Structure formats: structure tokens, C-alpha cells
Amino acid sequence: MKEFNYIIVSPVKDEENYIEETIKSVIRQTVLPSKWLIVDDGSNDETPNIIEKYCTKYSWIQTLRLNRKGGRHFPAEIQAFNQGFEMIKDEKFDFIIKLDCDLSFDSGYFEKLLCKFKEDKSLGIASGIYAEQKGNRWDPIRMPDYHTTGASKVVRDECFRDIGGFINTRGWDTIDEIRAQMKGWRTRHFAELKIHHLKSEGSGIGKCTLHAMHGEIYYLIGGSTLFFCFKVAHRIATGTPILLGGLMMIYGYLRTMILRRKILVTEEEAYYYKKLLHKRVKDRLRSLLTWGN
Secondary structure (H helix, E strand, O other): OOOOOEEEEEEEOOOOOOHHHHHHHHHOOOOOOOEEEEEEEOOOOOHHHHHHHHHHHOOOEEEEEEOOOOOOOHHHHHHHHHHHHHHHOOOOOOEEEEEOOOEEEOOOHHHHHHHHHHHOOOEEEEEEEEEEEEOOEEEEOOOOOOOOOOOEEEEEHHHHHHOOOOOOOOOHHHHHHHHHHHOOOEEEEEEEEEEEEOOOOOOOOOHHHHHHHHHHHHHHOOOOHHHHHHHHHHHHHHOOOOOHHHHHHHHHHHHHHHOOOOOOOOHHHHHHHHHHHHHHHHHHHHHHHHOOO
């Protein structure tokens, strides 16, 4: 019996430039998955042919072809994951991994991450950090301590069942953490474990649309208004493009509010999330006040 029994589900669309690097990263892992299902969400490029080449060579790699038309959008990604998971949910596994196919990582990445779960039985969701290329260097993307990257998220089977899996909408990769924590699970990322994101976030939909989507998601998961102001100020000063990034975030938030979109979390979950955000503000202010002392 394997010490670590895990399965991977990967939603993918039009990733001919990157998917082979991801496949090679998985194949060279020191601990291989018992099954990897790659869900092709209606690709129009060479992605299906690349997948098929590796399915022929490795019996534990399988593919599911969906015939969804049109461009890729974020709900479609998690919907494709969930359709794939339905196919293999009766498999025996201890961990489920949602893995995007525009990543590369070291051969020991999954084994080291799964060891973290072995060391901490309360750990429900975890990831490494992801880095994006800026010129000749790879810059890590900052995340709150409790947050895990949606691009490569490892979930303990028991935790996955406790939270009811991933919801079919934007914001799924924050709501899962809120629900896991409320049920007593820990969620976190490990800075010593790094994933290389081979294309910049939002490259498929455009930076402005991405900023607006972040504002929309923030409203839908019941975030704190105070913390939203901090996020907007930071996005105005450091976003790409500068100033416009923050303004588009406000636009996404207000548009969602005016349309009276239904909040995706319960009142209890929204209250818990606000407490998490207020703690982040206090911790940030405390570090600023003590800096240099």
C-alpha cells in the first residue's frame, strides 16, 4: 500500500505552450499519483493531442474531453474540475489535488507537501507558493498565511468531504478555506515549496478584467469593507496597470452589489471571514509600528 495515495484532476483549455512542462513535472515526481485525470475543456489547439500522447504511454494518466464552446472563464475551470472529479470520486484516495496545466515544479514537490499532512493531522488544505517570471527572475506572489494557491491545491479527502468539495463559481478557492477552518481544519501554504507559474495571472482574460473579477469575488464572499479599502489602495499603488487596477476592482465590487448578486457564503461564514481579514489588518499595522524598533 502506498504511503501517500493521491489523485490529481486537471482542468485545461488551450495550453499547448505549457501543458507538456506540467506533465513532465508530474511524471518525474518521487511519489506518483494513483490516477491523474486531465479534463480538456474544449481546446482548439494541440492540447488534446499532447495529452493523448502521454495517456498512451502512462496508464495512470487519463483524459476526459468536454465539448464546451467559447472562451475560457474562471467558473468554467472549476466546473471542469468538478465534472472530472465526478468520474473518479469512487476511487480510493487520501488526497485530491486540483492542478492547473501551466505550471512546473521540482521532482519532490508533492512528496514534501504530503509529508506536511502526515506531520499535522489537522492540516486540511495546503500548497506551496507560486512564482511568476519578471524579466530574468521568478518573483513569489504574496498570499495570507492561511491561503493556498488555486493553481495547485492539495486537500485531504476527509476535509474535502467535510466542506462539500469545491463550489462551481468564482471565489471557490477562498470559500473552501473558510469552510475548512470553520470545521476545525488548518489551511496554509509553505514558502519553502515553490511552483513556477509559466504564464502571468489573468493573461487569458486581460488584467483589467481580472481586477474587476477580484472586486466581484470579494463582494460575493462577504469580505470586510474596511479591508476592501486597504486592498483597493494597495492595488491602485502597485497594480498593473497602476491606478486603473484599483479602479477596476471598485467597479467589479460595486457592479456586483448594484446587481444584487447573491452572497455565496452564509452569515456565519461571512462573519468568520471578516474576523480573518481584520486580524490581517491588525497584524500588518503592528508590524509597521514595530518596524525599525
